[in-house]
Amino acid sequence: MKIRSLITLAGALLIASTAFGAVPSAQQLLIDSDAIRNPDKPFSLTTTLIEFRQGQQTATDVLTVYSKADPADGQFRSLVQFQSPARDTNKLLLKNGNDLWFYDPSSQASVRLSPQQRLLGQASNGDVVTVNWARDYDAKLSGEEDIADGDRQTRHCYKLDLTARTADVTYHAIELWIDGASKWPIKARFMSESGNLLKTTYFRRFQTALGMTRPTEMIIIDGLDPAWVTVMRYGDYAWREIPDSWLQRAYLPRFKAQ
Numbered sequence: 001m002k003i004r005s006l007i008t009l010a011g012a013l014l015i016a017s018t019a020f021g022a023v024p025s026a027q028q029l030l031i032d033s034d035a036i037r038n039p040d041k042p043f044s045l046t047t048t049l050i051e052f053r054q055g056q057q058t059a060t061d062v063l064t065v066y067s068k069a070d071p072a073d074g075q076f077r078s079l080v081q082f083q084s085p086a087r088d089t090n091k092l093l094l095k096n097g098n099d100l101w102f103y104d105p106s107s108q109a110s111v112r113l114s115p116q117q118r119l120l121g122q123a124s125n126g127d128v129v130t131v132n133w134a135r136d137y138d139a140k141l142s143g144e145e146d147i148a149d150g151d152r153q154t155r156h157c158y159k160l161d162l163t164a165r166t167a168d169v170t171y172h173a174i175e176l177w178i179d180g181a182s183k184w185p186i187k188a189r190f191m192s193e194s195g196n197l198l199k200t201t202y203f204r205r206f207q208t209a210l211g212m213t214r215p216t217e218m219i220i221i222d223g224l225d226p227a228w229v230t231v232m233r234y235g236d237y238a239w240r241e242i243p244d245s246w247l248q249r250a251y252l253p254r255f256k257a258q
Helices: 002-022 026-037 249-254
Strands: 043-053 056-069 076-084 092-096 099-104 109-112 118-120 137-148 154-164 173-179 185-191 197-209 212-222 228-239
Touching: 026 137, 026 154, 026 173, 026 185, 026 212, 043 118, 056 118, 092 249, 099 249, 137 173, 154 185, 197 228
Parallel strands: none
Antiparallel strands: 043 056, 043 228, 056 076, 076 092, 092 099, 099 109, 137 154, 154 173, 173 185, 185 197, 197 212, 212 228
């Protein structure tokens, strides 16, 4: 009986080991998802932000984003140029490391900002710059779930719990659902330090851009008021040479896109 019990236990352990071994690590899933969201070479794109309240469009911003990874740590540095509305044209937002600077050409002054500060609607400053979450968060796999995506289609997903490594990132914690087959990011819930839901985001309109299928739209829903929605749309993806000088605070008064 003892021999049979040992054989049964060994078989069960082997099955469990095989099953667990088939599931990627939580951090690797996050890395794979980052690669889908973010191109791996310097690039530019156009981001359009559209705010809706009670189903009515209330505001629109159009931005050009230039991003490249820092070879020292792999995190992105970004320069955001405001295109519209007219009152904001040529204003700049610079992310260098976890420092965020806003430059207004009318006053020729640059001011340090918080990444949590709202830019338009539910889109914060930290949402419009390029970020590798795997660099800023520790990921834990909390299970697998069937959830409805942004088009109300059911997807089987890994659910990750992300915890910030430092206090100066945009969100204290993120719950992220990643499609089990494609590794596409499907849904995210962004949490405050007190554990309150700030907003829920759905990733949609996956299209080929710069060599990979990527989400080209995000639907951001307020954590308290579901009728307050911000749509972020991405387009005009292009590989782009981005001089290091563009990504320095001292250069902001001289910046002109080429």
